[in-house]
Amino acid sequence: MNTPPQAIVIGGGLAGLWATLRITDSGFPVQLFSLFAFKRSHSVCAQGGINAVLDTKGQHDSIHQHLIDTLKGGEYLANQPPVKSMCEAAPGLVRTYERMGVAFSRTAEGLLDQRLFGGVRNKRTCFAGASTGQQLLYGLDQQVRCRESRGQVSVRVGWEFLSLLQDADGVCRGIVAMDLQNLEIRAFAADVVILATGGFGQIYAPQTTTSTNCTGAAASRCYQQGAWFANAEFFQFHPTAMIGRDKTRLMSEAARGEGGRVWVPRQPQDRRNPSVIPESDRFYFLEEFFPAYGNTVARDEASRAIWHVTRELGLGIRGSDRVYLDLTHLNPAFVTQRLGAILDIYRKFAGTDPLTTPMEIFPAAHYPMGGLWVDFERDDNGGMRPDSPRNQATNLPGLYACGECDAGYHGANRLGANSLLSASFAGRVAGEAVVSYLKGLTPRSPLPEAILCAAVSKQQQLNAVLLRAEGHENPYRLHHELGALMTAKVGVVRANAELIVALDDLRELEQRAARIGLDDRAVWVNHSLVFARQLQDMIHLARMVAASALARDECRGAHYKPAFTMPLPAGRFAGDPEFEDYRTRWQANNERWLKTSIASINPDADPILRYDAVDLSVHPPIEPRDYR
């Protein structure tokens, strides 16, 4: 080989840009593909912050505690060595961001400030005003632009990944991609491919906080070519999101923390203006259901209670999927000072003022813990071995995944402010792993022209079929049906009977998606065509999510099936026979279900599911979770 080995990175969010930086740090060239300018990536939507133990707040915070919080938050479903390494790397990642010029908020002394975030006791979250994700992404964007101007990175913005190029041994040797302007389809040979394409909240649209491009199509395409997908049934729903017609915008948990009260009118279909509904006609259901915690009950409990009140009791505002989050009883000056960012976003997009009118909110699909299965190599210290080519590798040789599209770090539920961390860390690790992979490659003959041509022609054929199709289904309307179906039957609360129906419905939707007729036949910037392709990939993912949810008969983290709850015995503690009986059942359940679910494609049928042991070598679960 005369030319140096080439890497392809797909995705210009935090993970993809980190991987790009680390690969170019080692002198290997990168071709970086993105649907749009990197600054448009969904990473910018993360507002809250990035967790890193700096212990600068006099609270004796420790990396060990960060690890424990992350593992427990995920109900032990995450493999522990990668989580350990992530928590250890967090301070260094933040320092590196800081050197890139990221505008982290400062203390009076000019040092990095840290704040408290959900689910933990210590101030551990670095933040940059109210736009941390945006600031981190811009820091990386600037570094990549610098390297691009030095010729180390070639950027292909406005190209969409369509399929992997695999040689006769199944090794990934490049990609097929489409120019989103002229619809040209081309093969790009490379020696390794990194997928960093984010999550797939759009299968729940519009009841999702994710951007419209978070379709998961790229990950789905890899799955359809044989990549394993892990823990697909775990999707985090954020309880307090502002339902919009086009998307659902996140209202930070701080609104409840600072005294916001959640309620609905006691009478169904009460059409009165909320301000004239007297106290006696208001149902403060979180306060009634959870007297000890009231409105500040944990995220998943709040989501389920809202679900129960709207979908099961039919008490949603004006019969809709909405409940009030009320700040109007609080001192306006206090609310403005503490919750300014929330007030701004609500006023801007709802057009009403939360200081005088209660906000209307509902749970929304926020973050998939599941994603492409990725490997790791454990080192002697119990963490991930640095630079191992196994880290972040999918089961397809030569294909790596990192960021929200991987299943690596959050187990059954994700801790607040750990997503910017995992995206950054996984991207960095993937970049380093790929460097080792490239260094270890022995010279190979180029991919036969016939493989390239066949792969390109297959995709061209798909375009041609869609452009000619005379079906009557509109891809956008099918997408609404997909989102409604997933929200209703594979959402916050799950039941096997409904999941079975959901799988039937999804099969039907899949067939209908094959009968699409496009309103746009142009071969220039045809968004309908692009979306029709993505829709089919979303339905694939949705089927896998539903099948994985059906198979897991337990409650763990974000996956909740009321038929399989296992409540702690009230008033009984360790030593009491009733508690010990509970412990035995808890252990038996872990024996059966504390497993990574792994889905693999089964053409024309539901996915094949298997269950792998979780690496619990750092901090095995001995005690049941008990927040009493």
Place this chain on the structure above:
Amino acid sequence: MSTINLRIRRQDNPDSQPYWQAFSIPAAADHNVVSVLLALRDNPVTTSGERVAPVIWDHNCMEEVCGSCAMLINGVPRPACSALIDSLIQPIRLEPMPKFPVVRDLLVDRSCMDASLRRVKAWIEIDGAWDTGLGAPRIAPVAWSANYLYSRCMSCGVCLSACPQFGSHSDFIGAAPLAQVRLMNAHPTGRYDKTERLHAIMGAGGLSDCGNAQNCVRVCPKGIPLTTAIGELGRQTTLQALQDLFGESTPSL
């Protein structure tokens, strides 16, 4: 009003002639321009009953943070996701942002902004993307507050489209990249490359092409004090010019 009425300027490709189409959809609470365009995709029929290709436009986050969806709405450049229908006079006129080449319909090519950021070296030089064990030098909270304003620029292009000096008739790079020079030059290590950045904006198409119309600061959706940045850069470039002329003896910045 029971319907939302729009007039949209369409253009099939960069070389074809623009034309107008009218659409209307049933009114409903909490619509914004993006949600209306999304609704139109479900049934792209004009008010005269003609079935047409759905309108092409750019959008992603719909929280006014990704910068994608900027367009000309009733003659004003702004992000479409935060343009609430109730606040707009109807029929609502949607046009592509001026000054940028039209790709199709409301989609424009803003890649020149990326080129400008490369030209002015809008980045902090670092040794590599690894941990050195050291953070950057301290930053006073008051300096942070000023810098943070500029670091929220999402390259939406609104300031450029409103600028009389910017466009195909000139080389002027416009306010957005200039503000990034202000930001990078204020950073404790970014200032090491201050001279290079200032030289990049001292030539043709640089700072002196600003006509001081101040449109940029009026339309910026993030309220970035763009004209303040341009004023500060005026002082910096003047001092730099003196330093270039007289060499090291000039007091350093």
